[in-house]
Every structure is written in structure tokens, then in C-alpha cells.
Amino acid sequence: xxxxxIDVIERNPEESTMTLSMGPQHPSTHGxxxxxxxxxxxxxxxxxxxxxxxHTGIExxxxxxxxxxxxxxxxxxxxxxxxxxxxxxxxxxxxLLGVTDRIPPRAQAVRVLLCELTRIASHCVWLGxxxxxxxxxxxxxxxxxxxxNILDLVEASGGARMHPNYIRIGGLNGDIPRGFLDRLDELIxxxxxxxxxxxxxxxxxxxxxxxMIDVGILxxxxxxxxxxxxxxxxASGIAYDVRKAFPYSGxxxxxxxxxxxxxxxxxxxxxVRLDExxxxxxxxxxxxxxxxxxxPVMVDDPKIAPPAKETIALSMxxxxxxxxxxxxxxxxxxxxxxxxxxxxxxxxxxxxxxTGNNRPWRVRTRPPSMYNLxxxxxIAPGNLIADVVVSIGSLDPVFGEVDR
Amino acid sequence: MPSPQTPSIAGTALDPTSLRPPIADAEIIRVSPAxxxxxxxxxxxxxxxxxxxxxxxxxxxxxxxxxxAYHMLALSPAMAGQGLVATPRRVRVLVGVPADATTxxxxxxxxxxxxxAEREIFDLFGITFEGHPDLKRIQMPYDWEGHxxxxxxxxxxxxxxxxxxxxxxxxxxxxAGAPPAGKVAEALQRQIARARGQAEPAAPKGDEPK
Numbered sequence: 001x002x003x004x005x006i007d008v009i010e011r012n013p014e015e016s017t018m019t020l021s022m023g024p025q026h027p028s029t030h031g032x033x034x035x036x037x038x039x040x041x042x043x044x045x046x047x048x049x050x051x052x053x054x055h056t057g058i059e060x061x062x063x064x065x066x067x068x069x070x071x072x073x074x075x076x077x078x079x080x081x082x083x084x085x086x087x088x089x090x091x092x093x094x095x096l097l098g099v100t101d102r103i104p105p106r107a108q109a110v111r112v113l114l115c116e117l118t119r120i121a122s123h124c125v126w127l128g129x130x131x132x133x134x135x136x137x138x139x140x141x142x143x144x145x146x147x148x149n150i151l152d153l154v155e156a157s158g159g160a161r162m163h164p165n166y167i168r169i170g171g172l173n174g175d176i177p178r179g180f181l182d183r184l185d186e187l188i189x190x191x192x193x194x195x196x197x198x199x200x201x202x203x204x205x206x207x208x209x210x211x212m213i214d215v216g217i218l219x220x221x222x223x224x225x226x227x228x229x230x231x232x233x234x235a236s237g238i239a240y241d242v243r244k245a246f247p248y249s250g251x252x253x254x255x256x257x258x259x260x261x262x263x264x265x266x267x268x269x270x271x272v273r274l275d276e277x278x279x280x281x282x283x284x285x286x287x288x289x290x291x292x293x294x295x296p297v298m299v300d301d302p303k304i305a306p307p308a309k310e311t312i313a314l315s316m317x318x319x320x321x322x323x324x325x326x327x328x329x330x331x332x333x334x335x336x337x338x339x340x341x342x343x344x345x346x347x348x349x350x351x352x353x354x355t356g357n358n359r360p361w362r363v364r365t366r367p368p369s370m371y372n373l374x375x376x377x378x379i380a381p382g383n384l385i386a387d388v389v390v391s392i393g394s395l396d397p398v399f400g401e402v403d404r
Numbered sequence: 405m406p407s408p409q410t411p412s413i414a415g416t417a418l419d420p421t422s423l424r425p426p427i428a429d430a431e432i433i434r435v436s437p438a439x440x441x442x443x444x445x446x447x448x449x450x451x452x453x454x455x456x457x458x459x460x461x462x463x464x465x466x467x468x469x470x471x472x473a474y475h476m477l478a479l480s481p482a483m484a485g486q487g488l489v490a491t492p493r494r495v496r497v498l499v500g501v502p503a504d505a506t507t508x509x510x511x512x513x514x515x516x517x518x519x520x521a522e523r524e525i526f527d528l529f530g531i532t533f534e535g536h537p538d539l540k541r542i543q544m545p546y547d548w549e550g551h552x553x554x555x556x557x558x559x560x561x562x563x564x565x566x567x568x569x570x571x572x573x574x575x576x577x578x579x580a581g582a583p584p585a586g587k588v589a590e591a592l593q594r595q596i597a598r599a600r601g602q603a604e605p606a607a608p609k610g611d612e613p614k
Contacts (some may be wrong), residue, residue, distance in 0.1 A: 227517035237484030335424030364459035
């Protein structure tokens with residue numbers, strides 16, 4: 001029996017129920033997720049999920065790489081917002097190294113700028129695919145146009161569109177290039193108009209409203225019990241945002257609001273994410289204004305920061321430090337630390353263990369997607385079979401992170 | 405089985421959590437497996453209603469061998485509609501699990517979010533949770549053998565670990581008696597010829613690396 005699309009896997013005539021298997025290759029599951037829905041008529045009684053189809057052992061791989069190398073595989077967990085993953089891991093390592101207070105302000109501003117741009121790009125993918133799930137194809141192209149502009153900026157800064165490995169332990173891999181700010185200004189100017197277009201297409205669309213309002217209602221009690229964080233938690237009324245509650249990278253010095261709704265349904269989650277895109281652009285504008293004055297972008301510590309290429313030919317010490325960092329990495333003092341950031345999907349955390357070696361002993365991810373997805377068990381029952389697609393889309397899981 | 409591909413295999417007998425630098429990331433509480441549930445319930449009643457994450461660590465040579473960390477956060481449903489949440493309390497409960505008794509009480513009945521987290525620890529570390537409603541593998545296939553995140557599990561998996569890599573693929577495979585200076589290129593030529601199944605050039609002294 002193939003389990004590729006929607007198959008009936010069990011019928012129970014006595015209870016007049018039927019169990020259907022959706023996925024793991026179903027297009028509306030946004031990856032590889034298998035949902036077993038037990039139906040009574042068209043109404044869902046239970047929804048059980050099977051994950052792990054994308055398990056790649058990233059945590060195991062990271063244990064066997066140098067501290068700097070591990071960041072490259074960690075970026076690949078949540079492939080829609082790689083910079084949030086990198087930032088969280090790097091902040092945790094910096095805590096263990098004790099250099100958190102010495103990160104140059106320019107590096108922090110660029111980190112904030114790129115992370116907020118990534119948040120917009122990630123929400124653009126969610127918005128486009130969520131629209132397609134509900135039959136609104138057109139918005140996808142508008143959303144992906146904005147995302148394309150952002151990926152161009154990421155490529156300009158780090159050299160790669162998706163996984164630039166630009167945020168490094170101690171700062172950044174080089175300063176932003178010439179012309180970056182001009183292109184950023186173009187995007188800042190274009191973005192509000194694009195948001196108006198996207199809202200016009202989707203927000204008051206009667207078909208979308210009918211499909212989303214009162215569907216997949218998540219109560220605050222369930223949200224807490226299932227450890228839901230991020231926009232999904234804020235759409236249930238709890239205004240918890242790591243950027244405000246535990247500020248990092250200088251977020252306390254930026255002005256922004258935390259959009260909140262109390263309805264808790266799919267439409268509330270949709271509106272919270274749309275408002276978040278506006279707020280992210282507000283932070284981007286503030287961060288951009290801090291980048292006019294040049295400055296260092298790497299911590300001044302030769303044991304952590306590889307020396308500049310120009311100095312290697314001139315200085316013996318620089319050559320030695322460069323050789324040591326490249327060939328055996330650097331050692332991190334023993335200890336454990338939990339560091340969290342507000343990723344596009346919620347509280348993304350890394351629990352790192354160092355034994356004083358040049359490789360992490362353990363890299364435990366707190367994956368927001370996994371916990372947010374699990375709540376489908378609580379919000380799907382009582383809805384119609386067609387609403388499973390809406391519920392999954394409104395939770396915005398990324399399976400690279402669910403399965404790691 | 406220790407593996408040449410996993411250099412961090414050397415077990416740690418020290419407890420890094422006791423050597424941590426002063427980082428104010430959370431309050432840390434260490435409990436024994438027997439008092440775990442009671443402690444978590446009392447913390448929940450103090451207002452730490454969200455169980456953010458459950459994660460495990462394998463220290464290999466330390467006693468107890470494993471640590472399971474429960475990250476808790478002071479969020480409650482009563483905060484709904486109350487405005488911005490300001491710096492909730494964070495608590496990390498660490499519980500040591502000895503290698504010969506890898507069982508902990510499950511908390512999936514208190515926090516449904518612990519369901520998948522405990523299944524993942526069972527899958528990747530082999531720690532079982534008593535009272536869990538449906539403890540089965542979650543990331544690996546159901547018929548998988550072994551627990552991949554244990555430190556004595558080879559990086560490439562047991563099956564591939566048994567097949568050696570080609571001699572010239574890994575620096576660490578070059579034996580201590582390296583070819584004499586000046587003969588390196590010749591030794592490499594012979595290795596390449598052997599790998600291609602061609603006739604080997606004659607060895608000058610017979611001290612080539614295996």
C-alpha cells in the first residue's frame with residue numbers, strides 16, 4: 001500500500017469512523033509530514049502525526065566539527081531562516097567564551113538587520129505557500145519577489161543566498177560590501193507598497209476569511225501546555241517575545257511593537273505574522289541608520305577571530321593564529337549554556353555543552369517548529385478534514401528543524 | 405566501539421555543568437530521578453507553567469552517564485490579553501541518569517509537549533520514560549538498532565564503520581612510520597596504482613605505508 005497521497009488505511013463501520021493517511025508526500029504538508037486523521041463523517045476526531053522523514057543527524061554532525069564549522073550545519077536546520085539559527089548558536093558560544101560584551105556595535109547592528117530581513121523572507125514563504133494551500137495563487141509571486149530581493153542582499157553580504165555562514169563567532173565574516181546600503185534602501189522604499197498589495201490580495205479576501213476564521217482555535221491553556229511560542233502563541237493572546245523578554249544583540253535599543261491577537265484561530269495567526277512583517281521592517285530601518293559610520297565587525301581577540309588576510313603576509317603572530325584557528329579551531333571553556341532567540345517560528349534555543357575542547361560536546365536545539373506542530377493534535381479535532389491544511393499552514397512548520 | 409571518525413569520543417569524567425562560567429541564563433536545579441516529578445510539579449505550581457524543552461546529554465565516562473535537562477519558563481494562560489510579558493523566570497532542572505538504570509518518570513501527562521521530546525530522547529539516547537503513553541522511535545525508523553546520539557555510537561553508523569575508507573582518504577590513516585622524505589610522491593603513486601588495480605611501480609626499500 002502506498003502512502004503517498006490521501007489513502008484510506010482503516011474503516012470502522014460500527015463506529016462509522018474512517019482513518020485517513022495524509023502525506024508524507026502531500027503538497028499541503030509543507031515538507032514531509034504524515035498525518036493520520038480519524039474521521040467521523042467529515043469531522044476530525046483525532047489527528048496523529050508521523051515525523052522524522054527528514055532526519056539528517058545535524059546534532060550528531062555538529063558534535064564532530066570545530067565550534068566554527070558546526071555553525072555551517074546548524075544553519076541548515078531551519079532552512080527558511082538560516083541566519084536566526086546561526087545567530088542563536090553563535091550567541092551561545094560567545095556566552096561560553098565570555099566575549100558577549102565585546103562584540104562591536106556595527107556587527108550587532110548588521111546581525112539584527114539580517115535577522116529581521118530573514119524573518120520577512122521566511123514569512124514571505126509562509127504567506128505565499130499558505131495562500132496556495134487556500135487557492136490564492138497570485139500572492140505567492142508578490143511574496144517571493146520580496147524574498148528574492150532579500151536573498152540578493154544576503155548573497156551580497158555573505159556570498160550565498162540561503163546559507164551564507166556570515167554570522168561568525170565573535171562578529172561577522174567581513175563587513176557589508178559597497179553598494180549594499182543602496183540596494184537595502186531600495187527595498188525599504190519598495191516594501192510598504194508590497195505589503196499593501198499583499199494585504200489587499202489576501203487579508204479581506206472573503207474566501208480566505210471563510211476558510212481561516214474560527215478554524216484551528218488554539219486556547220492559551222493549550223498553547224502553554226504544548227509549549228507553543230512565537231506568532232502562534234501571540235495570536236492566542238500571550239505577548240511573549242524573546243526580543244523583549246530576554247533582549248540580545250542590542251534589541252533593547254530598537255523600537256518595535258509585539259503584535260498580539262486574542263482569537264487564537266488561523267486568521268489571528270495570519271494577521272499576527274502580517275503585522276510582524278511590518279514591525280520587522282521597522283527594525284530594519286532603525287538598524288540601517290546605524291550603519292552609516294564605519295567600524296570593526298569582529299571582536300578584537302586573535303584567539304577567536306581569524307586575522308585579516310593582509311596581515312598574514314606581514315606578521316608572524318597573525319600567521320600562527322590563522323594556522324591554529326584553521327587547523328585545530330579554538331577551545332571553549334567548559335560549561336553549559338542555554339541561549340534563546342526569537343526566530344520567525346518562535347523561541348529558538350540552543351543548549352550547548354562544552355568540555356573545554358575544540359568541538360562542542362553536545363548541541364541540543366530547542367526547535368520551535370517541532371513544539372508548534374505538535375499542537376495540531378489539540379487544535380485539529382472538531383474541524384473538518386479540509387481544515388487540516390489550514391491548521392498546518394497557520395502553524396508554519398519547517399521540517400528541516402522538526403526532524404533535524 | 406570507539407571510532408577514528410569521531411575525535412570527540414574521548415569520554416569526559418568531569419561535570420561541565422559544575423564548571424560553568426558565571427552566565428545568567430537560568431536558575432539551575434539538580435535533582436535525583438526519584439524526586440524529579442515532585443520537583444517539576446512544585447515548580448509548575450510556582451508559576452513555571454511552560455516546559456520549553458527536554459533534552460539529553462551523554463557524558464560517556466561520567467557517573468551518572470546521562471543528564472536530562474528540563475527547561476522551564478514562567479508563562480501562564482492567565483497572561484493572555486495582559487500586555488507584554490516582561491522577563492519571565494527561567495529554570496533548568498538537571499537530572500542525572502546512570503548507565504545501568506536508564507529510566508525516568510514521564511511527564512507527558514503533565515505537559516503534552518513532553519510527548520515528542522521524550523520519544524526523541526528514547527530514540528536517540530535509549531532512555532526510557534515510565535508512564536509515557538506511546539514510547540516509540542520518532543526520528544529514526546522503527547526497526548533501527550542502536551541510539552545514534554550516544555557517544556559510543558559511530559558517526560557514520562555501525563554498518564559503514566565496518567567498511568574501511570581508502571588509505572589515502574584520511575590523514576589519520578597514514579601510519580606512524582610515514583614514507584621517508586623525498587619518497588612521498590612515489591608512495592602516493594603506488595597507492596593510486598593499487599587503488600586503480602594497475603601494476604604497482606617497484607618499491608625502492610619496501611618500507612611503503614600500508
